[in-house]
Amino acid sequence: MRGVQEGDMEAYADLLSGISPIIFNYVRKRVYHSSQVEDVYQDALLTFHKARHTYQLNRPFGPWLFTVVRHAIWGSLKRRHKVTEKELQFETMPEISIPEKDENPLNDKLQDALQSLPETTRRAVELLKIKGMDVQSAAKELGISEINLRVRAHRGYAKLREILERENS
Amino acid sequence: MKKHTTYQDHLKKMPDLQRRMAEKLLAETQPLRPVPSVFNQWLFWLVLAGLGSGLAVAILKPQDGLWEHILALPNGSFLILLFIGSALAAWNGIASSMPGEGPGTAAVAWMTVILAALVAIPLFFFTPDHLKAVLEHDTETGFFCFRTVVLVAIPSWVLLAWMVSRNASVRPGLSGFWLGISAFLLGTGTVQIHCSHWETTHVLLNHLLPLAVFIAFPIWIGSFWLSRWEKKE
Numbered sequence: 001m002r003g004v005q006e007g008d009m010e011a012y013a014d015l016l017s018g019i020s021p022i023i024f025n026y027v028r029k030r031v032y033h034s035s036q037v038e039d040v041y042q043d044a045l046l047t048f049h050k051a052r053h054t055y056q057l058n059r060p061f062g063p064w065l066f067t068v069v070r071h072a073i074w075g076s077l078k079r080r081h082k083v084t085e086k087e088l089q090f091e092t093m094p095e096i097s098i099p100e101k102d103e104n105p106l107n108d109k110l111q112d113a114l115q116s117l118p119e120t121t122r123r124a125v126e127l128l129k130i131k132g133m134d135v136q137s138a139a140k141e142l143g144i145s146e147i148n149l150r151v152r153a154h155r156g157y158a159k160l161r162e163i164l165e166r167e168n169s
Numbered sequence: 170m171k172k173h174t175t176y177q178d179h180l181k182k183m184p185d186l187q188r189r190m191a192e193k194l195l196a197e198t199q200p201l202r203p204v205p206s207v208f209n210q211w212l213f214w215l216v217l218a219g220l221g222s223g224l225a226v227a228i229l230k231p232q233d234g235l236w237e238h239i240l241a242l243p244n245g246s247f248l249i250l251l252f253i254g255s256a257l258a259a260w261n262g263i264a265s266s267m268p269g270e271g272p273g274t275a276a277v278a279w280m281t282v283i284l285a286a287l288v289a290i291p292l293f294f295f296t297p298d299h300l301k302a303v304l305e306h307d308t309e310t311g312f313f314c315f316r317t318v319v320l321v322a323i324p325s326w327v328l329l330a331w332m333v334s335r336n337a338s339v340r341p342g343l344s345g346f347w348l349g350i351s352a353f354l355l356g357t358g359t360v361q362i363h364c365s366h367w368e369t370t371h372v373l374l375n376h377l378l379p380l381a382v383f384i385a386f387p388i389w390i391g392s393f394w395l396s397r398w399e400k401k402e
Contacts, residue, residue, distance in 0.1 A: 007200030013180055013191065020187040042190055049194045050398055051337035053201045054267050063269035071268070071339035075399070 001055050020045070023069055030073055040076045047072035113163040117156055124152035125160070204336055207270055210263045214332065215256065218325055222359045225321050229363040243294035244367055247287065251358035254283040255351045259329060262347030266338035266395060272347070280350070287354075291372040298368035307375065314364050314375035318356040319383065326352035326387055330394055338395040345391015346384065353380035 003011025027041045051068045055061070114122055120142075127138035128149075139149040180188050180195075204210070232238070239245045257280055261272035307315070329348040338344040357376045366372070 004198075005201055005203050007198055009195055009198055012195055012198050013177075016187075016191040016194065017180070017183055020183060020191060024187060038186055041186070045190050045194065047399065049197070050401060051268060053203050054337040055203065056206055056267075057203070058206075059269070065269075067268040067339060068337070 043076035255354035258351035266336035322356035341395035349387025
């Protein structure tokens, strides 16, 4: 560890080749999900690397190392648990077929329905839903107020729904 | 002739994942200065805390008849326990920030005994006084003792926390707790040298209550500040 603290790469490589399998096995025994073992192992080694300045050369290495590694495992699992809690997890992703552009009849129908709308209403729908602009920018582009734009867009949605429902039935 | 091994030779023997990780760490290798031992850090704190406390006493002025007060067994032991408690808590705080160093069970047990004694001594051995009279006196002086304990404790805690933040605390909240205990006991001891009120309610309310009221802050701040070593790139 003296060489490691002095920045000797060979000493560090020697130490890492010795402790890496030990840490890996230590992590593997303590981490339940095998998919997390590699990530937790990497976190453990990084924590060891960041804490190496606190090792006292006259003290035993084992207790120091395993205190750091235990802490790293616990911290890593805690962080991962927090992330997992916030995310919606799927065991398997639902299979959704993505139709080819030409195969989707709705596109043509939607296009026709859109063309049948009055010019002012159609422009409002196009800017908001096709170009994906926000209300403020779209209103600015059309030179109308935001409220006016919303009204036009809602009229357009209602009209589109009506046309599409009629065609489907 | 023995072949000279390079660090790449060590890496070649390692499995892929471990080798990649080792290469990453080796790329960031540079000489670093090891932090001083727990004892040396504690000694450094002791000198600075002694100077700080001495300066505060010099500004506040020691109470009249200090020696007569201290020679009374409960008073003397209370004062000594305040400073011993502060020193032991500082040791525990520093040790808790060094992986594999403790604090040990004995140090924690002693600290618990000292804290219990610091509450028990004024409660059972100091002159009883009335809460109403204490509060009236405090209102007149603007809670002088309470404020002074906090004012002495803050720089002491900041100094300790700065020292400890350079270590690698694996339980930063706990380290913050020990450092908080140390700082507030130092503040109480300093004020106790100045304040001539050796009465139960006054001591509990003005000298020891700041510790109980504000101990959450060192824990909270400590849990962020003392864990910054992990966030360093």
